[in-house]
Amino acid sequence: MQQTVAEWAAPRSSQPMRSLLLGVTPDIALMPWPPTMSLIAMDSACGMVRSVWPGDLPGRRHALCANWSSLPLPAASCDIVLGDGSMNCLRFPGPVRALAESVHSVLREDGLFLLRCYARPTPCERPEDVFTDLLRNAISTFHHFKFRLLMAVQQTPEQGVCVNDVYTAWARRHIDVPALCAQTGWAPETVRTIDLYQGSATVHTFPSLPDFRSVLDDLFEEVSVSIHSYELSECCPTLVMRPRRAGCLSKGTR
Structure with missing residues (x-):
């Protein structure tokens, strides 16, 4: 995620940018961020915000309690949205689709959605x-x-x-x-x-990677998928996606 954000931000380094974190994952909050990029984190569990969030930094990062399916942000106001297992906290497929629609709404046309999915293998073990x-x-x-x-x-x-x-x-x-x-x-x-x-x-919920794609592909174009070398990494792919423009949305969203 750090590398993808840095590469995306490099040609835009002279302008202010905003990223949104779905949840309060400390490792993501504390990773090096481009100097002109601010971070806002949202979690519906206020207890998680109080106990896990590494702390606000004025003008740089802050966290608040909010419902992901109705993000309290203006349309097209975020450059990057990130989530680590965020969709596994929701029921599939309805609430997962609602979150995808909410993220699509707040992302700018040239923005990116970075999502690590916890994906059930196919076939699954007993x-x-x-x-x-x-x-x-x-x-x-x-x-x-x-x-x-x-x-x-x-x-x-x-x-x-x-x-x-x-x-x-x-x-x-x-x-x-x-x-x-x-x-x-x-x-x-x-x-x-x-x-x-x-x-x-x-x-x-642990959809398979094809299950995730069946929902996300309506709204996002997949740029890349990364599977690393740590144990069970095959069940933890990280997707990099960009929003489909209004005229290019898949049939399921029309």
């Missing part, structure tokens, strides 16, 4: 496959295990996955946590983070 790898010590971190299990438990992107269902799948296996920690070297408190899923109504 929960039992994930537990098999867990017990044979073939998963590097417990967070990678949870990520894989979330995607494996999901039946369809339209249904998404309730995190309580993931906790139930975990609890049914009666995993010996001390033995697991001794085998993997993971800290018990890290493994116990899955207990936070118990009783939660939170739902995440």
Whole structure:
């Protein structure tokens, strides 16, 4: 994201620019920004803003609580919009499409939409496959295990996955946590983070990359897709897109 923003901004360095961050991801907020570009971050969860945001800088960056599907910004007022898993927080496809329409509205015609998607692989693995790898010590971190299990438990992107269902799948296996920690070297408190899923109504969605494209292609032209080399990066593609002009919108948006 940093490289893409820098390359886009270089020929425009003499003019003020605005970027919008969907969420309050600290690593994105703290990355080096072009000197004439300001950053505004928006998240509907005010608690996330208070606990995660690295702080406002007058004239440079600030955060506020807002609904992504109805962004409180004028039309064509942003040069760059960025999101890290932002669409995975929404139900598919309706709310995902509403966010795409909202982003399209606030982007300038020559702007860019940078989105890292958490995309379910095709074909998707089964929960039992994930537990098999867990017990044979073939998963590097417990967070990678949870990520894989979330995607494996999901039946369809339209249904998404309730995190309580993931906790139930975990609890049914009666995993010996001390033995697991001794085998993997993971800290018990890290493994116990899955207990936070118990009783939660939170739902995440993991469309496949073709599913994401089926919604985004109506409004955006894909410039590039990047898949890096870290573990599970094949499930975390970063899309760079530019808005389609009004006369070139795909049939589904007319």
